[in-house]
Amino acid sequence: MSPDTRPGDPAIPSAADQGARRRTVLRAAGLTALLGATGVTRAAAAEPAEAGGHDVIVIGAGFAGVTAARELSRGGLRPLVLEAQGRIGGRTYTAEFAGEKVELGGAWFDEGHPHAWKELQHYGLQRTVDQAPEVAFFPAEQGYRAYTPAEGFGRLAELVTPVFDGSKEYFPRPLDPFAREDLVRPLDRTTLIERIDALNLAPVDRAWVTGNLGGLSGGSARGSLTQMAQWWALSDWNYDKFSSATSSRLVHGTAAFIEAMLADADADLRLNSPVTRIEDHGSHVRVTTRRGTTYRARAAVVAVPVNVWNRITFAPGLPAEYRRLAEETVAVPSAKKIWLHIRSDQGLFYAAGAEGVPGLGDVIPTQRLGDGHLAYAFSADPALDVTDRAQIQASLRRWVPDAEVLAVRGHDWGNDPFARGGWTYKRPGQLTGPLRAVQRPVGRLSFAGSDIALGWSGWVDGAIESGLRAAGQVLGR
Known part of the structure; x- marks a missing residue:
């Protein structure tokens, strides 16, 4: 529906015609529309003071929100999606860099992702695998040392595997982390570094393990053992599967995936509409955007990152578990992802950072270009500027002194006001503490997002899982 029309205007087509038109526009507009161009954008200036005509308001157009909107539409409801940014995708973000499609956020898919894999098959989306590195750099007694990939990753597998000893017992069914809650609950108080230190590793070996796992956790003293152990269990308790989970991506990017899902939903979309207030009036909800536009519906799905919850005013206020989780943060609060166009005599190189060293963490090659790769x-370094090529080149030269960074493109997720963090990594006590509570509805509000998924939290699969759950809660009322 155009924002400058009203229900009842003779110019408004039927709901079926609107859905068909929207799907046609989205398919024709392609990826550029989803990255902020015209085609799916809705101008907000002419919106009414209070808009109705929708059954459910979905706040957030990431994978969780779009999944919820599609399922609500399939269930016969009329959803409105309010997205704060000028694009859809949430913490996935397909962009152009060095003539290639790259992902500035979440990117990877695997047959072991039950919800995402089913969707990929449904939409016929193809995957590709990154090119393997030719040399790998890992910490040494002094600086870093080059290894063949077989030597380096073979040694890393030997060091990392014992961190997760016993995980088959405490996560026997990884998609249900509470199957053995009696075993998980005491472990959930353990930080990742406490578990690593219990292994009494030699200093260099400890640097290998903390560099590898600490980067994923946003800091091994911050993150919980159970978050990483569940990912390990979801990878069949196998290092090769665990490490290869970040090598398979979509040929046309995550934008093509979420575009297909949104095109399948008969949902109205409003971009550039950050929500500031959500009121539950018992019989209906009222949602207000930063522009002062108010929307009314019978229910709402809040599909924004947990780290953003406390930037929205809820009336009445959220229960204590919700407030606690938002205050503690779930997603890594200083996370950044940077793409580099590199020229080096080393060719395709992998570089493993040491935890706590400023600058870049792991550097992973993906493909050769005509000039470099x-x-x-x-x-997670707050001082790193993702736009500063010289700073990033200086950091890269810790491993490869001749490396020349020709161009960079990155996204600072921690300073993104609509994310306030990158990938999910729960802190000690959050799995067995507030997680299940925040998965339940609060009045007419349901919550969704990869942060609060049961299975692949931190991945697109987890976002889809939670979107399905939230839509089911609304439809079941």
Whole structure:
């Protein structure tokens, strides 16, 4: 529906015609529309003071929100999706860099992702695998040392595997982390570094393990053992599967995936509509955006990151478990992802950072270019500027002194006001503490997002899982 029309205007087509038109526009507009161009954008200036005509308001157009909207539409409801940014995708973000499609956020898919894999098969989306590195750099007594990939990753597998000893017993069914809650609950108080230190590793070996796992956790003293152990269990308790989970991505990017899902939903979309207030009036909800536009519906799905919950005013206020989780943060609060166009005599190289060292963490190559190659890196360093090529090159040269960074493109997820963090990594006590409570509805509000998934939390699969659950809660009322 156009924002400058009203229900009842003769110019408004039927609901079926609207759905068909929307799907046609989305398919024709392609990826550029989803990255902020015209085609799916809705101008907000002419919106009415209070808009109705929708059964459910979905707040957030990431995979959780779009999944919920699609399922609500399939259930016969009329959803409105309010997205704070000028694009859909949430913490996935397909962009152009060095003439290639790259992912500035979540990117990877695997047959072991039950919800995402089913969707990929449904939409006929193809995957590709990154090119393997030719040399790998790991910490040494002094600086870093080059290994063949077989030597380096073989040694890393030997060091990492014991961290998860016993996980087959406490996570026997990884998609249900509470199957053995009696065993998980005491372990959930353990930080990742406490578990690593219990292994009494030699200093260099400890640097290998903390560098590898600490980067994923946003800091091994911050993150819980159980979050990483569940990922390990979801990877069939196998290092090769655990490490290869970040090598398979979509040929046309995550934007093509979420575009297909949104095109399948008969949902109205409003971009550039950050929500500031959500009121539950018992019989209906009222949602207010930063522009002062108010929308009314019988229910709402809140599908924004947990780290953002406390930036929205809820009336009445949220229960204590929700407030606690938002205050503690779930997603890594200083997470950054950076793409690099590199030229080096080393060719395709992998570089493992040491935890606590400023600058880049792991650097992972993806493909050769006509001049050099592409790689991506992560960082949780608050001082790293993802746009500063010289700073990033200086960090990269810790491993490869001749490396030349020709161009960079990154996203600072911690300073993104609509994310306030990157990938999910729960802190000690959050799994067995508030997680199940925040999966339940609060009045006419349901909550969704990869942060609060039971299975692959931190992955697109977890976002889809939670979107399905939230839509089911609304439809079941």
